[in-house]
Amino acid sequence: MNLIDATHAALRLLLSADPELWSIVGVSLSVTLRAMLIAMPLGIGLGYLLATLRFPGRRALIVVVQGLLASPTVVVGLLLYLLLSRQGVFGQLQLLFSQTAMVIGQVLIALPVLIAFSLAAIQGADPRARETAVALGAATPRVAWTMLVEVRFALMAAVCNAFGRVVSEIGCSLMVGGNIAGVTRNMPTAIALETSKGDFAQAIALGIVLLVVALGINSAFAFFQGESRQ
Amino acid sequence: MTLLGVTDIAKSFGERRLLAIDTLTLSAGQSYVLTGENGSGKSTLLRILAGIDAPDSGHGLYGAQRFDWHPYPDWLRREVIYVHQHPYLFHSTVADNIVYGLRARGVDAGRREALLAAAIAWARLDHLLATPPQKLSGGERQRVALARAWVLSPKVLLLDEPTANLDAESRRQTIDLLRGFCAAECTTVVACHDRDVIALPEMQPLHLADGRIRPRPVASD
Numbered sequence: 001m002n003l004i005d006a007t008h009a010a011l012r013l014l015l016s017a018d019p020e021l022w023s024i025v026g027v028s029l030s031v032t033l034r035a036m037l038i039a040m041p042l043g044i045g046l047g048y049l050l051a052t053l054r055f056p057g058r059r060a061l062i063v064v065v066q067g068l069l070a071s072p073t074v075v076v077g078l079l080l081y082l083l084l085s086r087q088g089v090f091g092q093l094q095l096l097f098s099q100t101a102m103v104i105g106q107v108l109i110a111l112p113v114l115i116a117f118s119l120a121a122i123q124g125a126d127p128r129a130r131e132t133a134v135a136l137g138a139a140t141p142r143v144a145w146t147m148l149v150e151v152r153f154a155l156m157a158a159v160c161n162a163f164g165r166v167v168s169e170i171g172c173s174l175m176v177g178g179n180i181a182g183v184t185r186n187m188p189t190a191i192a193l194e195t196s197k198g199d200f201a202q203a204i205a206l207g208i209v210l211l212v213v214a215l216g217i218n219s220a221f222a223f224f225q226g227e228s229r230q
Numbered sequence: 231m232t233l234l235g236v237t238d239i240a241k242s243f244g245e246r247r248l249l250a251i252d253t254l255t256l257s258a259g260q261s262y263v264l265t266g267e268n269g270s271g272k273s274t275l276l277r278i279l280a281g282i283d284a285p286d287s288g289h290g291l292y293g294a295q296r297f298d299w300h301p302y303p304d305w306l307r308r309e310v311i312y313v314h315q316h317p318y319l320f321h322s323t324v325a326d327n328i329v330y331g332l333r334a335r336g337v338d339a340g341r342r343e344a345l346l347a348a349a350i351a352w353a354r355l356d357h358l359l360a361t362p363p364q365k366l367s368g369g370e371r372q373r374v375a376l377a378r379a380w381v382l383s384p385k386v387l388l389l390d391e392p393t394a395n396l397d398a399e400s401r402r403q404t405i406d407l408l409r410g411f412c413a414a415e416c417t418t419v420v421a422c423h424d425r426d427v428i429a430l431p432e433m434q435p436l437h438l439a440d441g442r443i444r445p446r447p448v449a450s451d
């Protein structure tokens with residue numbers, strides 16, 4: 001099959017409500033959304049604490065988080081695999097090759113992004129914002145909430161960035177998910193598999209969906225980043 | 231009667247000793263204008279009094295209660311309000327900004343609404359309610375910040391150059407509001423260079439030079 005034919009077939013697949021294709025898209029979005037729902041409060045909360053609290057080892061911790069930003073997802077996958085495999089510390093839980101394992105992996109990949117970006121957002125906030133909240137009598141939790149609301153656009157940009165990174169990552173999903181059809185096969189792992197099998201139509205169709213998702217997320221990211229600089 | 235007094239306040243930035251104040255006492259209900267060269271430490275002094283910055287040493291007395299800055303007590307924060315030279319307005323609405331301190335104090339919604347309406351009338355903000363705070367002019371921001379302080383009926387109000395960089399009309403309106411505060415039972419300290427503020431009859435002068443207050447405030451008994 002040449003590229004033109006494959007692309008035609010791909011478009012036909014996209015328009016024909018092909019159940020297999022859309023179930024793969026569904027797995028991708030469901031896993032990533034669940035991972036983001038867990039990672040968002042954790043990452044933003046930790047980022048805020050890291051920006052606000054002063055404790056020994058804080059600088060070192062920030063350096064570690066920034067280092068983890070560049071951690072290859074296959075390495076995250078490898079570590080998680082070792083932990084979840086039968087002989088691993090969490091082997092009893094029998095989570096390997098499940099969506100839960102993929103969610104955990106994506107949470108781990110999203111966390112450094114969310115922590116580092118929220119940290120930068122809070123540190124970059126106008127110091128008068130905190131002073132004003134304190135001067136008007138806000139207690140610590142209210143000050144925290146006020147600060148997060150003040151930098152909300154920067155936080156939304158962080159969320160988009162993490163989402164984009166996680167929805168398209170393949171290394172970790174492949175290793176701890178196992179690319180099981182109908183269960184843990186998401187867009188990136190399916191694209192890799194179909195391509196290696198020579199089924200370009202399916203791969204191109206999924207590629208187009210993934211591209212649309214990534215473009216949408218990136219436009220949102222650019223929008224929020226613009227708003228946060230106002 | 232002395233409401234707020236501080237003793238032996240020292241503050242340095244690096245090698246430079248900015249403040250070395252033996253005593254500063256503010257009488258209840260009195261208004262003060264705090265003058266001094268740029269960089270003489272007026273803002274720093276006000277921020278210390280409000281507990282936003284801490285001095286290197288020193289302690290204070292509020293009424294009969296002693297306090298210091300580690301930490302600055304929460305009960306005192308409820309009595310003392312500091313307004314920045316360029317006030318910061320939260321990125322919400324003018325009304326949300328005005329009731330922020332009331333929410334923080336747990337004032338119920340009914341009372342909040344009543345105070346909000348009164349503050350809007352007091353600072354003449356009704357036509358600005360729909361404007362995003364970030365789009366307001368300097369004078370309008372200053373009025374929102376004053377209304378935000380006014381609803382809290384602070385015992386001590388510390389204003390940092392409220393009329394600097396304002397056009398003539400905004401200056402006049404701000405001075406009007408300022409006098410409203412001074413006429414109430416509020417103890418007010420206004421850091422400024424503005425001749426019209428300095429010349430207000432209710433103002434008692436405080437001058438900051440070489441880190442000291444001089445002449446000494448005429449403390450009434």
Ligand SMILES: Nc1ncnc2c1ncn2[C@@H]1O[C@H](COP(=O)(O)OP(=O)(O)O)[C@@H](O)[C@H]1O
Pocket residue numbers: 243248266267268269270271272273274275
């Ligand atoms: N956080 C700070 N770090 C270092 N220097 C500061 C800091 N805050 C104020 N200063 C210095 O203290 C001096 C007095 O500042 P300020 O209190 O703003 O004076 P004023 O309000 O009278 O103009 C200035 O020279 C300023 O550079």
Ligand SMILES: [Mg+2]
Pocket residue numbers: 272273274315390391
């Ligand atoms: Mg100043």
